[in-house]
Amino acid sequence: MRELGLADLLAGVLVLALNAYVLLAGADFGGGVWDLFASGPRRSRQRALIADAIGPIWEANHVWLILAVVLLFTCFPVAFARLTTVLHVPLVLVLVGIVLRGSAFTFRSYDSRRDTVQRRWGAVFASASVVTPLLLGVAVGTVATGRVLAPAGGFRAAYIGPWATPFALAVGLMTLALFAFLAAVYLTVEAGRGELADDFRTRALWAFAATVVAALTALAFAKADAPRMHAALTRSVWAPPLHSGAALAAIGACWALWSRRFRLARLGAGALVSLVLWGWAVGQYPYLVPPDLTIAQTAAPATTLRFVALGLAAGGMILVPSLLYLFRIFKSERALRARPTD
Amino acid sequence: MSDLLAARGQMAMSLGFHIIFAAVGIGMPLLMVLAEWRWRQTGDAIYLDLARRWARGTAILFAVGAVSGTVLSFELGLLWPGFMAFAGPVIGMPFSLEGFAFFTEAIFLGIYLYGWDRVSPRAHLLAGAAVAISGAASGVFVVIANAWMNTPAGFEMTAGRVTAVHPLQALANPAAFQQTLHMTIAAYVATGFAVAGIHAFLLLRDPANGFHLRALRVALVVAVPAAIIQPLSGDLSARFVAVQQPGKLAALESVFITRHGAPLTIGGWPDPDARTVHFGLRIPYGLSLLAFHDPDAEVAGLDRVPRDQWPPLAVVHVAFQVMVALGTCLALISVWAVWAAWRRRSLAANRRLLRAITVAAPFGFLAVEAGWVVTEVGRQPWIIWGVLRTRDAVTPMPGIIVPFVLFTLLYVALSAAVVWLLYRQIVRAPVGPAVAHA
Ligand code: HDD
Ligand code: HEM
Ligand code: HEM
Numbered sequence: 001m002r003e004l005g006l007a008d009l010l011a012g013v014l015v016l017a018l019n020a021y022v023l024l025a026g027a028d029f030g031g032g033v034w035d036l037f038a039s040g041p042r043r044s045r046q047r048a049l050i051a052d053a054i055g056p057i058w059e060a061n062h063v064w065l066i067l068a069v070v071l072l073f074t075c076f077p078v079a080f081a082r083l084t085t086v087l088h089v090p091l092v093l094v095l096v097g098i099v100l101r102g103s104a105f106t107f108r109s110y111d112s113r114r115d116t117v118q119r120r121w122g123a124v125f126a127s128a129s130v131v132t133p134l135l136l137g138v139a140v141g142t143v144a145t146g147r148v149l150a151p152a153g154g155f156r157a158a159y160i161g162p163w164a165t166p167f168a169l170a171v172g173l174m175t176l177a178l179f180a181f182l183a184a185v186y187l188t189v190e191a192g193r194g195e196l197a198d199d200f201r202t203r204a205l206w207a208f209a210a211t212v213v214a215a216l217t218a219l220a221f222a223k224a225d226a227p228r229m230h231a232a233l234t235r236s237v238w239a240p241p242l243h244s245g246a247a248l249a250a251i252g253a254c255w256a257l258w259s260r261r262f263r264l265a266r267l268g269a270g271a272l273v274s275l276v277l278w279g280w281a282v283g284q285y286p287y288l289v290p291p292d293l294t295i296a297q298t299a300a301p302a303t304t305l306r307f308v309a310l311g312l313a314a315g316g317m318i319l320v321p322s323l324l325y326l327f328r329i330f331k332s333e334r335a336l337r338a339r340p341t342d
Numbered sequence: 343m344s345d346l347l348a349a350r351g352q353m354a355m356s357l358g359f360h361i362i363f364a365a366v367g368i369g370m371p372l373l374m375v376l377a378e379w380r381w382r383q384t385g386d387a388i389y390l391d392l393a394r395r396w397a398r399g400t401a402i403l404f405a406v407g408a409v410s411g412t413v414l415s416f417e418l419g420l421l422w423p424g425f426m427a428f429a430g431p432v433i434g435m436p437f438s439l440e441g442f443a444f445f446t447e448a449i450f451l452g453i454y455l456y457g458w459d460r461v462s463p464r465a466h467l468l469a470g471a472a473v474a475i476s477g478a479a480s481g482v483f484v485v486i487a488n489a490w491m492n493t494p495a496g497f498e499m500t501a502g503r504v505t506a507v508h509p510l511q512a513l514a515n516p517a518a519f520q521q522t523l524h525m526t527i528a529a530y531v532a533t534g535f536a537v538a539g540i541h542a543f544l545l546l547r548d549p550a551n552g553f554h555l556r557a558l559r560v561a562l563v564v565a566v567p568a569a570i571i572q573p574l575s576g577d578l579s580a581r582f583v584a585v586q587q588p589g590k591l592a593a594l595e596s597v598f599i600t601r602h603g604a605p606l607t608i609g610g611w612p613d614p615d616a617r618t619v620h621f622g623l624r625i626p627y628g629l630s631l632l633a634f635h636d637p638d639a640e641v642a643g644l645d646r647v648p649r650d651q652w653p654p655l656a657v658v659h660v661a662f663q664v665m666v667a668l669g670t671c672l673a674l675i676s677v678w679a680v681w682a683a684w685r686r687r688s689l690a691a692n693r694r695l696l697r698a699i700t701v702a703a704p705f706g707f708l709a710v711e712a713g714w715v716v717t718e719v720g721r722q723p724w725i726i727w728g729v730l731r732t733r734d735a736v737t738p739m740p741g742i743i744v745p746f747v748l749f750t751l752l753y754v755a756l757s758a759a760v761v762w763l764l765y766r767q768i769v770r771a772p773v774g775p776a777v778a779h780a
Contacts, residue, residue, distance in 0.1 A: 056452040056453070056457070059404070059452060060448040060452055063444045066411075066412060066444060070415070070438050070440075073419060073426050073434060073437070074430050074431060074434020074437060077426055077429075077430030077434075078427050080419050080423075080426055081424070081426055083419070084420045084426075085419075085420075085423045085739060088420055091416055092745050092748070095412065095416055096748065098409055098413075099752060103406055103759070106401060106402055107405075107759055110398060111766070112766070151738055155740055155741065159739055300430065300434070301504065301505070301507045303507045303508065303509060304432070304434060304507045307509040308438055311438045312438070315441070315445075318442060318445075322446055323449060326452055
């Protein structure tokens, strides 16, 4: 195996940014899913809790995606060009979803309190929160299939065929289920104790079941649609530790939910989602866009990489304390207990 | 419509939409912070009310700015993969720095909007200042990237591929200084005048209203100085363009023939086939004076540029005239406001000035749009001046008209929603003497 270089390190940072995006913004999307499925006697309290939980932080969470995109086009420009060309259609739909989700959520907070108005924005917010993770998952799943090839043939063959596969769709569904799972678990913590927390506890367990179904479906199709990924996930040396880690996190999260140890459940859920993401990333290493674009091949000149690394270090020194401050203000135990809606 | 044209149209539409919210994202935080600071200084609760109400409007606009900016980041690849594959490593640096500015901006905006009762008043004001600074910084970084497209620097090329990169030289490209300066000031002019115009209008209807009077004062404190220096900054831009992109200056001034002592053409319609400007007003030596501060200086004309490298002349020329005309109006109104303040005339009673400010409310934003048309259309047919042609950078995907129409419809709907929501915020502003002596 060749030595790990700066390009690999930056590819790792890219996955870290995606990891942060999934853990933070993923849960914001999941919140939208539960807004859509709000039900029962506490329906409006559920919606209010979701809105309070994501209100102050969603815009900061969203920036992780931008960081990932910027890192991709600066450090691996050819990979960026290939991905945005071949995945044009799903990415455009993801963008429409991102635009509708963010603006409808904000518009709802500032429009009339009348029920019809609130419900109209809420419907846009919630449905965009379902569609966006699904398509994002389809895009990621497609990369794993190794079909993001230089476009050839007609429109269908070059721009639809690559992502219209059962495997990619199953990954999309799994992403949606995972985001909903994360959100429900986080919301149990936000709700504290009582009936509201129990509402989300039930939802978390259902979402977990859905995740398992989607994951098994994806695995079933992987053999035909994504043979390399399938081989990596079943036969490589790091597969057993990865799978046992994920199993441990999953069982831990479910047990903690069952016994109402919500903070512990949050830890387990976060670990599970992160392991899935890293499994995908490590599974296709050293390829950024399999089957032909590796990290080394697509890497920008070394000077660029060094400057980006310096920039990341400098930016991180501002970013990390600011983020900690934000989360301390709105998400610490005390801040959650002081919330007026509880 | 060809795919190239559709892609250009989609890019222009997306940027033209985003820039409004981006300018607001630079200007509004400053206005909010000034209002809140005045409240802390004077204890006058109306200023606090003002800061809170402006913050609500900003929250709406900021969200649209964030999502439309995300669309742009992807569109760079969705529409121009050839450009990004080439330019990514060279100008990625400002984009990466911009990413961190976005983080700071979004984090502290969250604290500012939702933290009124959660952090100390001092920390709250500082959070607002952090938003104002990082908003300006994100604008500066992205405009540096754009300046690089006008005056590419910091890389070596062999056989059409980038072989060596000097990121600092790319950052410090020749157009960076004048463009970032001009754009940052433009954001304060545009936001300041839009806000001033709204409150001037409401003050005309309700002259005793202390809320609108204070709002107008804060907005003018930002808008007036910015509008007075903007023509100077624009003059600087024009002089740099004359040196760095002489072909662009020739296009925006419609100079067909290279000559010494070139006249300035005001208005008119350039005719590329007849190589002349119809109906223009000519001021002898004007252009040589403006561009080089020397009546005899030689101004390069379009005759030095191969015909297939001319940008669309009429668009660029008219857009430039519009920007300069609007900028002159705003500067004159600003001088008038300074004069009135110096004479210690009461603002609320000066109905003619209030009317002028009301009419000028959209001028700043119109000038911003016109200015970007000058810069971007004036760069055609190049996406990177002299290095890469726009048509060679466009995506191979057919049917770009579909996403173009899709995003246009989406943005029309969003604009309608934003206008409606802001209208709701404004009509709920406090009325009459109730606040005059609050
Ligand atoms: C409030 C907005 C505003 C106002 C009042 C003006 N401008 Fe402007 N102008 C812009 C907003 C703007 C802009 C939108 O911000 C641009 C586009 C790109 C840039 O860097 O600034 C611009 C570009 C721009 C350029 C092209 C720079 C390039 O292509 O690199 C020139 C030559 C001028 N301006 C000159 C002027 C002059 C002589 C003005 C005199 C009144 C003026 N501008 C007023
Ligand atoms: C190709 C051009 C551009 C791209 C790719 C781009 C990208 C973005 C992105 C991704 C965001 C969202 C950040 C967030 O989530 O908070 C954003 C917001 C912003 N952009 Fe742009 N942008 C472009 C042009 C500009 C220009 C020309 C300016 C200003 C001069 C500007 C200034 C801002 C500001 C101030 C924000 C903060 C959000 C707001 O206030 O609305 N951008 N941009
Ligand atoms: C936000 C303010 C901006 C506005 C209103 C604006 C406007 C425009 C317009 C009108 C066009 C179409 C020109 C034509 O095809 O005739 C265009 C093209 C383009 N702009 Fe800008 N621009 C802005 C800022 C930027 C920035 C900051 C960047 C990059 C960093 C950028 C990158 C591009 C690219 C890549 C194209 C497409 C290629 C081309 O037509 O040359 N723009 N823009």
